[in-house]
């Protein structure tokens with residue numbers, strides 16, 4: 001039977017969820033942890049959708065090793081990302097990011113796949129995934145495909161997920177020996193979304209720097225990365241100011257966000273050098 005708009009169905013497996021989305025004919029909305037979607041519904045920012053609840057699909061949860069990568073199920077909750085021993089050992093950036101995300105109640109329900117699919121430009125995980133050069137796995141009516149994080153986030157709350165697709169897992173490279181990860185942000189209060197933030201990864205092959213809350217998507221700061229690779233921190237801060245175009249809003253001006261980005265880069269670089277706590 002074709003599901004009616006405004007309904008709710010709990011999917012029993014991935015195939016069932018995909019079929020429910022197909023039946024909903026464009027009106028289906030995937031419900032994972034509900035920490036962003038339900039808030040949007042309460043604020044009447046989204047209405048009339050057919051909710052396809054995937055939260056009980058245990059196959060989409062958990063962390064496994066796969067050679068030199070970790071595979072993180074889309075339904076792995078923030079609190080699990082923060083406490084998982086494989087993530088702590090091999091991708092510390094993600095574990096460190098969790099302490100900046102919202103509050104305990106939200107971290108207990110919110111999922112890493114939900115955070116990626118929601119694509120809030122101020123969220124921590126999307127920028128982490130870009131900095132780590134992660135791959136996102138999506139399954140839909142046409143099968144399964146893998147999307148590089150840089151291509152996944154396309155605009156404010158927009159991703160390259162197609163209609164009827166479900167994000168199933170995220171694959172991240174394990175840190176090689178000597179690799180360092182740092183996340184830094186400034187927020188008005190603990191648990192608030194950041195006014196500006198960044199993720200810095202130092203690999204043998206060079207630096208990767210991704211910023212959040214300074215543009216419509218996570219920003220991979222390639223000019224600043226080149227300067228960091230050359231050991232020119234002042235040049236990297238100057239390059240970063242040129243390559244981001246932050247918004248002004250009620251929280252902060254564009255100029256303040258640009259200033260914060262430079263301050264955060266200096267802090268992160270000091271941490272990489274071991275000069276800062």
Ligand SMILES: Cc1cc2nc3c(=O)[nH]c(=O)nc-3n(C[C@H](O)[C@H](O)[C@H](O)COP(=O)(O)OP(=O)(O)OC[C@H]3O[C@@H](n4cnc5c(N)ncnc54)[C@H](O)[C@@H]3O)c2cc1C
Pocket residue numbers: 029030031032033034035036037038039074075100101102103106109110111112113114115117118120122123124125161165166167168191192193194
């Ligand atoms: C008060 C408050 C403060 C917050 N502060 C922060 C913060 O500081 N930093 C931060 O990063 N986040 C913050 N969040 C958001 C929180 O991290 C959410 O958990 C997260 O953004 C969404 O995850 P979810 O599993 O709850 O997704 P849901 O709310 O269930 O879904 C969010 C969106 O993603 C889609 N979706 C979810 N899962 C999938 C999937 N597997 N495949 C396809 N589409 C999917 C849904 O259809 C929906 O459009 C905050 C939320 C609240 C309410």
